[in-house]
Amino acid sequence: MKLLLLFGDTAVGKMTVGQELARITDLRLFHNHASIETVLEVFGYYHVRAVDRIREAVFEEFARTDEYGLIFTFMWAFDEPSNEEYVEWICSFFRKAHAEIYYVELIASQNERLKRNRSANRLEHKPSKRNVARSEKMLLSDDLAHRFVSNEGELTYENYLRIDNEHLSAAETARAIKERFMLS
Template structure:
């Protein structure tokens, strides 16, 4: 499951709750971003993508029930569409169902929680 939405909309929080009530595992996008920034001292997109690739491939080939991946999908960027299609295909080649869930909140709500 891709759990998508704007920054600070609650993707990680919703993902954590879903993990508690399902057999799905949570792969929050910052689980690869933050360690790479810590190690390299900057956002190194190529390394982040490689790390995610290994995790997606291994998880898709495993006997685990399912994965929730949080992602801030820039719908106006073709590269994001291509990336989501690529990741989707990793799971589909292993006969997995793939779902896309978008979280939406008004700016007023986002400002109050920030």
């Protein structure tokens, strides 16, 4: 079993790269908005506990299967110690299953992310982002409030890859991940 954590700033392309990676490998994709959008539709607001419980159920049950592996996308605020704890919490389900864990960080400039924030694929799969003005305001606000890009040498995981995907397509980025970690 494998767990591939795909993280980066808002609109960096996590879901889109995850979709491509799932297409060219036997990994399954669980992007962070799969749980967020469900909770927003049911509760009408971001209910943290509900999102976490959905994710916990998926992680726990998936780790018990014979599936090849799971891609999970999320934002990691490196200035928030609780985010590292959250990553360890996710990994704990898969460590029990003796999974190989891969960490892939995507980075791109704010200007590029603002362009990607309006992409058809993003808007199709993330209804909460369809109010583009509000989504852009949140992107800019998040950039001011937190650090979503790791510092050089901050992440020392054995299976860690940092990709500047500003000028790469999702397919190119997915192929680079597949080749680096020899995923099937």
